[in-house]
Amino acid sequence: MEKPELDFDTIDMAALQPLIASRALSARDLVEHCLQRIDALDGRVNAVIELNPDAMEIAEGLDRDLPETGLKGPLHGLPVLIKDNIDTGDRMTTTAGSLALAGSSAKSDAAVARRLRAAGAVILGKTNLSEWANYRSSRSTSGWSSRGGQTWNPYALDRTPGGSSSGSAVAVACGFAAAAVGTETDGSIVSPSSMNSIVGIKPTVGLVSRTGIVPISHSLDTSGPMARSVADAALVLGAMAGSDPEDPATVDADVRRSADYTAFLDIEGLDGARIGVPPDLAGFGMGIERIFDDAVAAMRDAGATIVDIPDMPSRSDVGPHASIVLQTEFKAGLNVYLGRRGPDIRVHSLEELIVFNKANKDKVMPYFPQDLFEKSALRGGLDDLDYLEARKTCLRLTREEGIDRALSEHRLDALAGPTIDAPWLIDWVSGDNRCGSTSYLAAISGYPSITVPAGYRVGLPVGISFIASAWQEPTLIRLAYAFEQATKVRTPPTFRETVAF
Secondary structure, three states: OOOOOOOOOOOOHHHHHHHHHOOOOOHHHHHHHHHHHHHHHHHHHOOEEEEOOOHHHHHHHHHHHHHHHOOOOOOOOOEEEEEOOEOOOOOOOOOOOOOOOOOOOOOOOOHHHHHHHHOOOEEEEEEOOOHHHHOOOOOOOOOEEOOOEEOOOOOOOOEOOOOOOHHHHHHHHOOOOOEEEEEEOOOOOHHHHHHOOOEEEEOOEOOEOOOOEOOOOOOOOEEEEEEOOHHHHHHHHHHHOOOOOOOHHHOOHHHHOOOOHHHHOOOOOOOOOEEEEOOOOOOOOOOHHHHHHHHHHHHHHOOOEEEEOOOOOOHHHHHHHHHHHHHHHHHHHHHHHHHHOOOOOOOOOHHHHHHHHHHOHHHHOOOOOOHHHHHHHOOOOOOOHHHHHHHHHHHHHHHHHHHHHHHHHOOOOEEEEEOEOOOOEOOOOOOOOOOOEOHHHHHHHOOOEEEEEEEEEOOEEEEEEEEOOOOOHHHHHHHHHHHHHHHOOOOOOOOOOOOOO
């Protein structure tokens, strides 16, 4: 039987399953295809920080067992890349992009890695990221790590890939895997997804376990799927979601999760929906308003009612309180994580990490400092009154006076807005541009969001985000899928050296 031509830009992951089940395509074929593509193209974008030396053997085992056991799960044989802050108990290392952890491996799989393997996925390797998930410096450059170097945007190689799940987004855009997994504290899934013209889902905090993931904030952290289509992202989310006794935040996940998120892929999903949007886009760069206006028009044409929501809390309203929360929780969470990694790592606490970075500053800090580490080290514990008050204020502003109020008062299905600006020039002197973004609302509230390609500004990707209240992933998938199918704007990257004005 002739093998089908593989092109991840034209075939959904679900369409690969019957090909694998009928043995028209093998897991080995898929892994081999991805490895060849990485070998041919990753030298231009630097998205993959490490390949799994056992990937081919795992794929061959899945092929060998298929006749007797059938498909192992919904991701059987599909190559998936994961961010290098997610533990794997194999021959790969987990470093968060830092030379402080270079060469060290975790003792066991993170819960999300176990779930992916149980669903039949082949973990193909680890992706580069903004070092320590972009929580080392307030002047960081997204996509750069001391271990992995700089990841580049395939739509214009001198532009930022976004962060901190930079490598995951770029790898998906380039077809290096069927999908990837990123992590988010504030924007780290949706922002690079938007900047690389892919789909990213930031789940409700507590839907997906964080056990075995290098932490920033237990109030905000989550991992989520990144894929080239809403259908693929929904498929991977179903494999990732579920309760974990080691992560108390997930106690309700098994009850709240959907058995199959692809069941909510409704091409008419915008018909009759009520969507809240910002009346102006102050803070966003030139050209974003036109792209968003086109997106709003497409939603109206698909049957949605658009409602202006003028009085949502701004990032400047929430930011000072969120900074206290992140600094306090980072110190507590990282010390616990490093303590669990065992004695074979160079650093065992935030304090030791700060010392290591100073001692190796020429390699670790050639471009930007570690001011966020140093501020976090000065914070008190999780019982500190300033922290507790800041956390309460964050929830009040983003939930009660933010998303929940807007959805209730205006009878909305979701909020929508540009995810982030178009990719800016990589700048190792001044760091990221840090212009307009809507990620903070879902991030600080712990609520879900999904970003979908919405258009291009001089060829640079721009995405639109849909945001709703806790556990409303089905609603967001329905709306995002309908928008995606109504617009179909995504085009694959062309690896231009720079923007052609």
